[in-house]
Amino acid sequence: MTIAVVGCGIAGLTAALHAHEAGHAVTIFAKGALGDGSTPLAQGGVAGVYGAGDSASAHAEDTISAGAGLSDPDAVEVLVSEGAARIAELIARGVAFDRADDGALLLGREAAHSAARIVHAGGDATGAEIARALTAAVRSAGIEIVESAFLIDLLMTAGSVRGMRLLLDGIVVEKPADAVILATGGAGQLFAHTTNPVGATGDGIAAAMRAGAAVADLEFVQFHPTILADGAPFLISEAVRGEGATLIDEDGHRFCFDEHPDGELAPRDVVARAIARRAGRQGAPVRLDASALGARRLAERFPTIDRVTRRRGFDWSREAIPVTPAAHYLMGGIVTDLDGRTTLDGLLAAGETARTGVHGANRLASNSLLEGAVFGARAAAAAVALSRSSSEDGGADRVETRGRLYSADRVSTRSTTEGDGAPAFSRRALQQLMWDHVGLLRRDEGLADALATIHAWQSASVSPASPAEHEDANLLLLAEATASAALARTESVGAHFRERSLIGAR
Secondary structure (H helix, E strand, C coil): CEEEEECCCHHHHHHHHHHHHCCCEEEEECCCCCCCCCHHHCCCCEECCCCCCCCHHHHHHHHHHHCCCCCCHHHHHHHHHHHHHHHHHHHHCCCCCCECCCCCECCECCCCCCCCCEECCCCCCHHHHHHHHHHHHHHHHCCEEECCEEEEEEEEECCEEEEEEEEECCEEEEEECCEEEECCCCCHHHCCCECCCCCCCCHHHHHHHHHCCCEECCCCEEEEEEEECCCCCCECCHHHHHCCCEEECCCCCCHHHHCCCCHHHCCHHHHHHHHHHHHHHHCCCEEEECHHHCHHHHHHHCHHHHHHHHHCCCCCCCCCEEEEEEEEEECCEEECCCCCECCCCCEEECHHHEECCCCCCCCCCCCHHHHHHHHHHHHHHHHHHCCCCCCCCCCHHHCCCCCCEECCCCCCCCECCCCCCCCCCCHHHHHHHHHHHCCCCECHHHHHHHHHHHHHHHHCECCCCCHHHHHHHHHHHHHHHHHHHHHHCCCCECCECECCCCCCCC
């Protein structure tokens, strides 16, 4: 059996290793170089190691609470019950998590967690260490790797996915496979401000949508509260606040307690909106004050952040640094069951590309790497179990389509004219439109205006040819789906916040 894994973050690499170790022919297709993507950028850790007074059930409760009650309890149970095994597996594959002098794993706490249960590596370089170890394991295993492979679309046969159409060295090629696992990450490049790498353009989700797969919950976009508001986007890990750093306004007031009793350790959506509102009122970024931790502690615990902030002219051991929110993580995506199977036979998804139901309306900190490892392994097992007869016995029908679904059968591509009075299309224009109207704070009229502009851009489009043009097509498709989902969900919940309409307001 041949299994194609598209994507090379923690979910894709885990899936590839598990499928290979089960004796199947596996090929990894990476958009860039092997090990690129969001995983190596992750400063936070992996939740799931329980010390005294903590438990998997408490972790589940925190996950569901952060998800505003919309998390799938069964998916959360899978996450917390299998997390220990996946963390042990990462250690066995060479991930060097931080340890105390006695050899015990060091456990940290982050926002909305009720206990310290998060393991880190290199202080604030957990993702980079995981990417290093898993990349080395894949190369050592001899798994076939195809780099600089741009996913264009999925190959369909009688309603089943049987491979992919790729752009390799400027040439469109078709690659057949018995099963395809999509682990292509999220779509942070929809927004003007994001922590995501430049390649996070939703390629896997868009390709699945064009093939007819169900997607859901695209309105739930998590904005990380603390990005350094100076120069290129650089994330200041939530673990900094977990260690005791505070958020203050121009008067030195810890304003987060005005919004939530947990203050800086409230769920991410609450903190991000509090920062956005306070920055809007004072006309300047709010500040993160970590000076109480001291220079030595900051350098030891957060070496990457310490190095970057100092390089940009800040001594954060002595002064508070300016921070702002930015698009960070997509809770929605391709609808999957607990084994990564989608509504299309032969297609599986894992990681940020998938909508497993774990995150609900808001992701709990440090659950993303855990989800990638847990559900990457499950997707591999399900892919191995696939057979040509799966469509006959109703395999695809077993995937429940919970949540609000969105699908599309047209390809949205780059605009060449203004159309319907809309401004000329550019990726920057799309990103600013999404930031202004489909970002942290949403209103009916803003969402409607955004959709009208997106539709005008789509109607004046031509077929894409280059990778950048294909990315623009994917972003436009996802922008339409995200704005539509946000407009349809009229209540505020989790990361989706609807402000009162300006129409009729006095």
